[in-house]
Amino acid sequence: MGRIRHSHYQIRRQAQEGQSKGRVRIAVLADLHNRVYRSDVPTLMAQIEAERCDMVLSAGDLVLMKGGHFATDQALQLLCGLAGKLPVYVANGNHETRMERLYASEYRRYEERLRKNHIICLHNRSEDVTISGLDLRITGLELDRRYFRNRYHKELSVGEIARRVGPACRDRFQILLAHHPKYFPVYARWGADLTFSGHIHGGIVRLPLLGGVISPDPALFPHYDHGLYEEADARMIVSAGLGTHSINLRVNNPAELVITDIIFS
Secondary structure: OOOOEEEEEEEEEOOOOOOOOEEEEEEEEOOOOOOOOOOOHHHHHHHHHHOOOOEEEEOOOOOEEEOOEEEOHHHHHHHHHHHOOOOEEEOOOHHHHHHHHHOHHHHHHHHHHHHHOOOEEOOOEEEEEEEOOEEEEEEEEOOOHHHOOHHHOOOOOHHHHHHHHOOOOOOOEEEEEEOOHHHHHHHHHHOOOEEEEOOOHHHOEEEOOOEEOEEOOOEEOOOOOOEEEEEOOEEEEEOOOOOOOOOOOOEOOOOEEEEEEEEEO
């Protein structure tokens, strides 16, 4: 059984007048594709619990939608199991969006299971949350396939984000769950303080100095492949993901659990 890498990040902000000081610890899930790479769901759940997180966010692609079939059982096991202990908020990636488009009734049943377990589904909408005294807004951005595949490629604008999810919140710390990281400069201009993304799987094969080799788009040596990125005052954390799908291989690139502390001091 392979290990799951834990990657820890700290995002620090100076508390402004009227804002509380405190810390929120978030477990970020991405790209499970219905199976933890070289591990299993109970192991992952135990490791999240051991991190003493305050909440769980999903940046998408927890289900598998490949060719003419889909799979959701392990995604449901993970999300519903965590929801019994922590608040869970999920945004869709391209696999969930494709499943909803091609297998609408089965997707509805999947989402109904989530909602019955008090999981908050963010389809191009936001939720305001106060945890440990910190005021957050969590927004889930869902994009169609034109934004994911090179042959359908479409540029994303701030106006298009605003049309889908509304304006960014200025009074709360604005978190954006946006599955594809390549639009980070646009997310920053929209007003995201912190974006969580995935999709790239860490580049599948990671090379010293060069980083990730290929993205699912496909594209060679994607710019935003893994880790923390900065754009003015905005930050983005790109998860290398928890699973695989078309290529059941990860080289120098174990399954990754992202743990992020947001600290107002």
